[in-house]
Amino acid sequence: QKEVEQNSGPLSVPEGAIASLNCTYSDRGSQSFFWYRQYSGKSPELIMSIYSNGDKEDGRFTAQLNKASQYVSLLIRDSQPSDSATYLCAGSGYSTLTFGKGTMLLVSP
C-alpha cells in the first residue's frame, strides 16, 4: 500500500526563522511530489512541485527531493505568521496522488 508519512506537528517557529517540513514515501514508483498549503477551513492550495532529485526554489520556498532515501522536504525561509497552516505532502501514482496527513505549522510573531 502506498503511503506518505508526515509528522503531524504542530511545528512552532518564530517569525523570520526557517521552517523545515519533512515527508517520507513508500512507493519507489512515484516520480512527482507536491506540497500543498491548507488554511483552516479552506481547500488545499498547490505551492510547490518537484520532479527530480535535488532542490527547487520558488521565492521563500525550497523543495528538496531525495529519491534514494524516499524523502521530500519543504523549507520556508523568513517565516511569516501568514504561513501558519497545515502543509500536505503528496506523491504521484498513475492518475492519482497519495497524500500525507499534513504537518501543522505555527509561526509566532
Add this chain to the structure above:
Amino acid sequence: SQTIHQWPATLVQPVGSPLSLECTVEGTSNPNLYWYRQAAGRGLQLLFYSVGIGQISSEVPQNLSASRPQDRQFILSSKKLLLSDSSFYLCAWGSRFSYNEQFFGPGTRLTVL
C-alpha cells in the same frame, strides 16, 4: 486560466436524505477529475476519480456514487445520507499531460443531522 467551481459552499441535510454536489472546471479540456473528503482534523480521502466522460473509478466502497455527464462536470451523489457522511468535500482537477499535479475547488462543507 483554469477555474474550478463547487457548489453549494455549505449544506445541512437530514439523515436519510439524498445528496448531489456539483463540480465544474473552466479553461481546460479533458481534465482528470477527483472527489475527496476530509473529516475534521483528518487527512484527505480519495473517493472517486475520472479520466473521461462516463469513466469513474471508485477508491472506497460506501453509500456514495459519482458521475461525469460532461467533460468538465463531475457530480457526487448519495441516495441516503448517513451521519458519518458529515465532512468537507473537495473536487480537484488535473491535466493528463502534466505530472499529476491537482488543483482543488473551494469545497463543500456538509453537515448531516
